[in-house]
Amino acid sequence: MPNTDLVEKDIDVDVASMLPKAADDFKSAEGSVCENCHQPINGPFCAQCGQQAESTLKYFWVVIMHLLDDIFSFDSRAARTLLPLVTRPGFLTNEYFSGRRVHYVPPLRLYLFISIVFFITLNLFITADNNILNINDNQTVITEIKDHIKLLKEKQLTAKETNTDNSAELGDLSSNIIRFSTYLTDINKDYTIKENKHLIDMTKRLVDLELDRFHEDEAFSPRKNERYNLFASNIKKIKNGEYNELNKNEKEWTIQNNEDGTLSFDFLSDDSNKRLDAFAKSLVKKAQKALNSDTTPIVQEAIEKLPQLMFILLPLFAALLKIMFLFSKRLYMEHLTVALHSHSFIFFTILLVELLDVFYEYSVTALPALSGTIEFIGNALMIWIPIYLFIMQKRVYKQGYFFTFLKYSFIGSAYMMLIGLTGVIAFIWGLTDA
Numbered sequence: 001m002p003n004t005d006l007v008e009k010d011i012d013v014d015v016a017s018m019l020p021k022a023a024d025d026f027k028s029a030e031g032s033v034c035e036n037c038h039q040p041i042n043g044p045f046c047a048q049c050g051q052q053a054e055s056t057l058k059y060f061w062v063v064i065m066h067l068l069d070d071i072f073s074f075d076s077r078a079a080r081t082l083l084p085l086v087t088r089p090g091f092l093t094n095e096y097f098s099g100r101r102v103h104y105v106p107p108l109r110l111y112l113f114i115s116i117v118f119f120i121t122l123n124l125f126i127t128a129d130n131n132i133l134n135i136n137d138n139q140t141v142i143t144e145i146k147d148h149i150k151l152l153k154e155k156q157l158t159a160k161e162t163n164t165d166n167s168a169e170l171g172d173l174s175s176n177i178i179r180f181s182t183y184l185t186d187i188n189k190d191y192t193i194k195e196n197k198h199l200i201d202m203t204k205r206l207v208d209l210e211l212d213r214f215h216e217d218e219a220f221s222p223r224k225n226e227r228y229n230l231f232a233s234n235i236k237k238i239k240n241g242e243y244n245e246l247n248k249n250e251k252e253w254t255i256q257n258n259e260d261g262t263l264s265f266d267f268l269s270d271d272s273n274k275r276l277d278a279f280a281k282s283l284v285k286k287a288q289k290a291l292n293s294d295t296t297p298i299v300q301e302a303i304e305k306l307p308q309l310m311f312i313l314l315p316l317f318a319a320l321l322k323i324m325f326l327f328s329k330r331l332y333m334e335h336l337t338v339a340l341h342s343h344s345f346i347f348f349t350i351l352l353v354e355l356l357d358v359f360y361e362y363s364v365t366a367l368p369a370l371s372g373t374i375e376f377i378g379n380a381l382m383i384w385i386p387i388y389l390f391i392m393q394k395r396v397y398k399q400g401y402f403f404t405f406l407k408y409s410f411i412g413s414a415y416m417m418l419i420g421l422t423g424v425i426a427f428i429w430g431l432t433d434a
């Protein structure tokens with residue numbers, strides 16, 4: 001006879017091990033009291049008021065870990081979502097419309113996660129690119145100047161070792177060494193200061209002319225000589241504190257609609273117009289200061305505003321789709337789903353291109369055999385973006401190629417204007433916080 005007690009015990013153990021995690025939550029909730037209506041709870045929700053038994057007040061890192069686990073876990077929907085998002089235009093959207101949603105990350109969650117990662121990395125990439133551009137550009141000139149000074153010193157040493165009368169040559173070499181040493185000092189100054197920025201730019205142009213003349217071993221042409229004298233004169237004025245006088249002929253930026261240079265509107269009171277004009281003038285002053293010195297802070301401020309602005313732009317884009325496909329019998333929320341998937345694809349693809357650019361910079365020196373392939377993939381992805389969006393629009397709204405192309409062109413043009421307006425707003429908003 002089999003031991004029935006042992007079999008029953010084994011069955012109990014097996015069933016308990018097979019209970020889902022949610023069942024554990026149900027058990028923990030049994031016998032507790034609802035914090036809202038103070039009624040007994042027998043399950044994950046209160047039968048009286050419907051409030052969830054489990055508290056939503058958790059440690060922040062617990063929430064983050066749950067979110068990351070939901071997205072990146074082995075059996076997550078992310079793997080089934082990201083690949084068709086990039087390679088199959090309109091597939092996710094049509095799946096969502098057909099009711100097959102459980103296998104994929106919801107559109108809003110997908111957009112939020114991708115956009116957060118995209119804008120964080122965009123800030124890092126653009127800031128790094130700006131700094132690297134200035135540093136690399138200056139460093140190239142600095143290296144050229146150092147090499148030239150080294151060459152001049154070698155010539156000077158050779159001339160001293162000869163017994164011929166070469167005092168004139170030694171004098172020229174000494175003056176050249178002193179002049180290029182001065183250039184080196186000027187270019188190593190702080191680039192973020194407005195006067196220094198202009199001084200460095202003028203010095204680099206002057207050095208380019210000087211090195212060209214040295215390599216070509218011929219006198220300046222009249223035009224190059226005029227440019228040389230202009231750059232040398234501007235450098236002298238900047239060093240003598242005449243920077244403002246040097247730039248007095250530059251066109252001043254203004255925001256005005258009156259002949260006296262003020263900004264006002266008839267529907268506003270006098271006090272409101274005064275505040276508006278003062279705000280406009282302070283904005284112009286900040287813009288000139290930002291653009292005439294290091295632009296990195298204002299770029300960072302603008303990028304930080306873009307996520308909020310893009311979140312406002314999404315429903316506007318969905319409204320544009322609703323208008324253009326008015327007779328498609330699609331609900332507004334369906335057009336919003338198209339907008340969410342479209343932007344998720346664009347952000348994710350641009351993020352891939354940015355990462356490929358990083359690998360390309362590395363491969364040029366470390367793996368030159370792969371640099372061409374990486375560059376080709378990056379360019380192909382950028383070309384794929386407009387093609388993908390056209391195919392997606394065709395598959396989702398199921399219209400002919402001709403009408404799809406007409407509407408696609410109009411929507412694209414209108415949206416590019418909205419993007420431009422969004423960029424201007426982000427720039428102005430960034431100036432106010434800079």
